[in-house]
Amino acid sequence: METGSKFLNSIFEVTHVEFQTFDLSQNKLGFSSGMACQLLGYSEEDYRWLSNGFYKEIVHPDDRELVQQTIDKVTNAKNGEVIEMTARFRKSGGDYIWLYSRQMIYERNADNQTSTIIRQVEDVTRLIELQYELKTKVDQLNLVSYKNSHLLRSPVASIIGLVNIIEEHEITSQHNRQILSFLKDAITRLDEVIHEINDDAK
Missing domain, CATH: 3.30.450.20 (PAS domain)
Known part of the structure; x- marks a missing residue:
């Protein structure tokens, strides 16, 4: 015994x-x-x-x-x-x-x-703490995704639209055409980055 x-x-x-x-x-x-x-x-x-x-x-x-x-x-x-x-x-x-x-x-x-x-x-204190930390990280990712999808995507879409309108009109100045080209490249790269961030957040 x-x-x-x-x-x-x-x-x-x-x-x-x-x-x-x-x-x-x-x-x-x-x-x-x-x-x-x-x-x-x-x-x-x-x-x-x-x-x-x-x-x-x-x-x-x-x-x-x-x-x-x-x-x-x-x-x-x-x-x-x-x-x-x-x-x-x-x-x-x-x-x-x-x-x-x-x-x-x-x-x-x-x-x-x-x-x-x-x-x-x-x-199970450590487990509860890890769950809370994980939830906090997920909430942060959701916030980033929301800002990218709604707050950032909206002005980017507006700029893309403006660039398209400008392209529809003839621009005679070589300097202005070059500026427009740079602007278009920059906004395209930014749009791609936003899509990548949203994909990573998912």
């Missing part, structure tokens, strides 16, 4: 994932593999105390409703049904990190009501 317990603890340490059971009847933590204490920076005693009320003391205010909804879902879940949640929890130093959890019913009482749930918890 001791060997099995040591093996499980080794798995928890290697995977950097928290495993725990939560006693809903007493509204407190039953078992913790200890990884959450390391992730959040609390002592084991403090972490157990903070588990009262499903960690409501350290849940981000904007995520408390989500946490309550998750508790309700898992309480009324079917055996084997996994309920997922991603929410922010406060570390001992005051900063918040994103934790992803999967929970399911572990035990029911004599009245067939959920008494204990088992949870897997993982720090």
Whole structure:
């Protein structure tokens, strides 16, 4: 039994994932593999105390409703049904990190009501940050594409139109013809660049 317990603890340490059971009847933590204490920076005693009320003391205010909804879902879940949640929890130093959890019913009482749930918890802060950074980059590309397609393309199209009108009329001055040629080449190159930028943005 001791060997099995040591093996499980080794798995928890290697995977950097928290495993725990939560006693809903007493509204407190039953078992913790200890990884959450390391992730959040609390002592084991403090972490157990903070588990009262499903960690409501350290849940981000904007995520408390989500946490309550998750508790309700898992309480009324079917055996084997996994309920997922991603929410922010406060570390001992005051900063918040994103934790992803999967929970399911572990035990029911004599009245067939959920008494204990088992949870897997993982720090996904970096993943959330990368998703936000990616969204920001995409938004920036969309803005560039919009400006190229609407704000920049419009005056360029107008200039192209003016060049075409000028070409329809006879220009006798060699100097003016040369200026018009330079203008036409420049606007053509600019138009090609705009198309390339729009294609790259897509």
